[in-house]
Amino acid sequence: GTSIHGIKVYAPEFLEKLITSKDVSTILLAMPSVSHADRANVIERIQKFDGVTIKTTPNLSEWISNRTALSELHNLSIEDLMSRSPVQVNEQLAGHSITGKSVLITGAGGSIGSELCRQILVRKPKRIVLFEITESALFYIQQELLKRKKNIDAEIEIIAVLGSVVDSTRLRSILSRHKVDSVFHAAAYKHVPMIESNQIEGIRNNIIGTKHLAEACAFANVTSLVVISTDKAVRPTNLMGATKRFSELIVQSVASKHKNMNTCIVRFGNVLGSSGSVVPIFREQIQAGGPVTVTHPEMKRYFMTIPEASELVLQAGGLAKNTEVFVLDMGEPEYIRDLAIKMISYAGLTERSTDNPNGDIEIVYTELRPGEKMFEELSIDNELLQTEHEKITISSEQRQDIDEVGTLADLLEQAVKNRDDEEMLNIVCRAVPEYTLSSEMRSSIPMVDVPKQTSTTTKK
Numbered sequence: 001g002t003s004i005h006g007i008k009v010y011a012p013e014f015l016e017k018l019i020t021s022k023d024v025s026t027i028l029l030a031m032p033s034v035s036h037a038d039r040a041n042v043i044e045r046i047q048k049f050d051g052v053t054i055k056t057t058p059n060l061s062e063w064i065s066n067r068t069a070l071s072e073l074h075n076l077s078i079e080d081l082m083s084r085s086p087v088q089v090n091e092q093l094a095g096h097s098i099t100g101k102s103v104l105i106t107g108a109g110g111s112i113g114s115e116l117c118r119q120i121l122v123r124k125p126k127r128i129v130l131f132e133i134t135e136s137a138l139f140y141i142q143q144e145l146l147k148r149k150k151n152i153d154a155e156i157e158i159i160a161v162l163g164s165v166v167d168s169t170r171l172r173s174i175l176s177r178h179k180v181d182s183v184f185h186a187a188a189y190k191h192v193p194m195i196e197s198n199q200i201e202g203i204r205n206n207i208i209g210t211k212h213l214a215e216a217c218a219f220a221n222v223t224s225l226v227v228i229s230t231d232k233a234v235r236p237t238n239l240m241g242a243t244k245r246f247s248e249l250i251v252q253s254v255a256s257k258h259k260n261m262n263t264c265i266v267r268f269g270n271v272l273g274s275s276g277s278v279v280p281i282f283r284e285q286i287q288a289g290g291p292v293t294v295t296h297p298e299m300k301r302y303f304m305t306i307p308e309a310s311e312l313v314l315q316a317g318g319l320a321k322n323t324e325v326f327v328l329d330m331g332e333p334e335y336i337r338d339l340a341i342k343m344i345s346y347a348g349l350t351e352r353s354t355d356n357p358n359g360d361i362e363i364v365y366t367e368l369r370p371g372e373k374m375f376e377e378l379s380i381d382n383e384l385l386q387t388e389h390e391k392i393t394i395s396s397e398q399r400q401d402i403d404e405v406g407t408l409a410d411l412l413e414q415a416v417k418n419r420d421d422e423e424m425l426n427i428v429c430r431a432v433p434e435y436t437l438s439s440e441m442r443s444s445i446p447m448v449d450v451p452k453q454t455s456t457t458t459k460k
Contacts, residue, residue, distance in 0.1 A: 093318030109137025130384030
């Protein structure tokens with residue numbers, strides 16, 4: 001009812017009439033500080049209008065943390081509706097192992113690793129060491145951080161290091177030379193079908209690489225080690241999950257002998273928009289005109305945005321005391337088919353189905369890929385204990401005998417060096433008794449049955 005510089009301001013109930021009378025093709029949501037719930041309600045109201053593109057300004061937390069400019073416009077994304085209301089960051093926890101410290105991030109150029117770098121930068125460390133095996137990924141995150149550093153009132157050294165976590169000598173040299181205080185381990189091979197068909201590289205990178213990193217951190221007197229894991233490590237049905245579970249056990253084994261190193265494992269599910277996740281795959285399929293492929297109509301997954309996951313990882317690091325397995329609160333799992341339907345709708349299109357044969361994009365159901373679960377779990381014993389942070393819990397799990405884990409890890413490393421696929425996979429099965437090789441993998445490699453050892457366990 002008022003005017004601003006001669007431009008009339010309309011009430012929301014006039015929206016439909018304005019879209020028609022003014023031939024509106026784009027609606028801008030200039031509401032960076034509104035709650036996620038209110039934002040989602042507005043988006044859902046607008047979505048019923050066909051042929052209207054929705055663009056949005058960054059949310060307030062992205063703007064404040066220098067991740068983007070307030071004037072920057074984005075196309076509406078799945079993150080806009082799936083994001084939960086942000087939790088107030090406990091800066092004492094988030095900055096505990098960062099501010100004024102020398103911090104190293106493995107997998108620094110990856111989706112989680114790069115976001116950790118951005119959030120670590122704004123908390124003013126003394127030094128950030130970017131450890132990455134892929135040259136192009138390392139270059140881009142280095143250049144991005146150098147630009148962002150100009151807006152931060154602090155002297156921060158940014159060091160780019162090409163290297164692999166499998167290279168023990170390289171790790172020890174870098175950690176010692178740069179006097180690293182804190183390490184965030186995000187480097188991993190994580191694509192389930194890829195690891196199913198490339199077993200030795202998955203085992204070498206995920207298990208042996210984590211072993212070498214943990215041992216190098218102990219050697220260099222690192223005071224804080226945060227290891228990123230996955231919900232696929234819980235009762236794994238695929239080799240990727242088994243490698244991550246074995247890695248968790250190795251970290252606990254190494255840390256138990258080095259009490260001065262505050263170590264923790266942070267376990268969470270899928271992050272929206274990460275490389276290889278369903279979101280960019282669905283987006284490409286929609287842009288190509290479909291179909292969108294979903295493995296099964298009843299498949300569910302936990303989802304979280306990359307910034308939200310990274311923020312909680314930093315805060316979990318501040319809680320670490322005794323190699324806890326922290327589990328992030330990811331809300332309720334989402335049906336993958338519902339995610340596909342939402343993304344089709346966000347693109348201004350409709351699903352083509354028997355009920356709507358004139359729709360734009362068809363959803364095709366394929367089948368479960370080797371090693372895939374219908375749904376993921378977050379805790380082995382289904383017992384989660386609350387921490388002082390409302391979004392971070394501790395999984396109360398039985399721990400395997402640390403000497404047995406160490407012995408199996410050494411045997412595995414020797415099997416990997418010998419390129420002995422059979423022995424290598426048998427050792428993984430012994431270390432992770434709940435994992436069973438798929439029939440496809442058994443048929444591809446001549447196996448010898450080795451009885452799984454029942455581990456001596458102690459209640460945490």
